[in-house]
Amino acid sequence: MIQGIFYARFFPQEGPKIVAQAPPGCITASGTETPLVDFDVLQEYIIPRQAFCNRYVTINSPDGKYTILGFPVxxxxxxxxxxxxxxxxGLLVETDCDQTPFERVVRCLAETFAEMEKQNEYLSLSEAKGPEGGDGVRRPIESLLEIVKEDLNNYGECMIPVGQFTSSISQCIHLSIY
Incomplete structure (x- = not known):
């Protein structure tokens, strides 16, 4: 079962940051809740050096309870x-769960959003316009992550329209753990 899902990126001025997470507070503190893992300890593995980018990575939390599955791009x-x-x-799962089905999910998320960024700057423009996405067309990343987490946990798959980019072209995320 997915305990958390997040979107992190490297900012040239501030370094690695968690931009969105579901549920709130699973990776970085949100309000009074303690995160499941400490981002400050793991950030160099979540946004690693280029030698580890564009490949599947797994990171165990220092306490051994959780594993982060990612595909830095x-x-x-x-x-x-x-x-x-x-x-x-990235996905946050309990260490003792079968991680095999989630590798496909992580790869698909990375490939889909990389392509969306290349085609129409989906990620970088969303951030430039603020936390809500700002243009009325793109869904906020945080809401997408929440839907992905809930649908994968409840149904084992999800299909989410993420935006209408022209009158005839829309982009969808389709993920399955089967």
Whole structure:
């Protein structure tokens, strides 16, 4: 069962940050709740050096209770500060659960959002317009993560329209753990 899901990225000025997470507080503190894992301890593995990007990674929490499954992505392009955009969508699962079905989910999230970023700057423009996405067309990342987590836990799959980019083209996320 997925305990948490997050979107992290590297900011040239601030370093690695959790941009969105579901449930709130699972990776970084939200209000009075203690996170399930300590992002400050694990951040260099969540947003790793380039040698570990564009590949599947697993990270165990120091207490051994949880495993983070991720697929950090680097998109090189001159339009980005430092000529690259680095992000990771990760799942937080209990260490003793079968992680095999979730590898496909993590890869698909990474590939889908990398393609959406390349085509229309889905991630970078959403952040530039604020936490709600700002343009009325794109769903906020946080709400997408919540839907993905709940649907995968309840049904083992999800299919979510994430935006209408032209009058005839829409983008969907389709994930399955089967």
């Amino acid at each position: 680097v998109i090189p392009h001159t339009k980005y500060m430092r000529n690259e955009f680095i992000f990771n969508f």
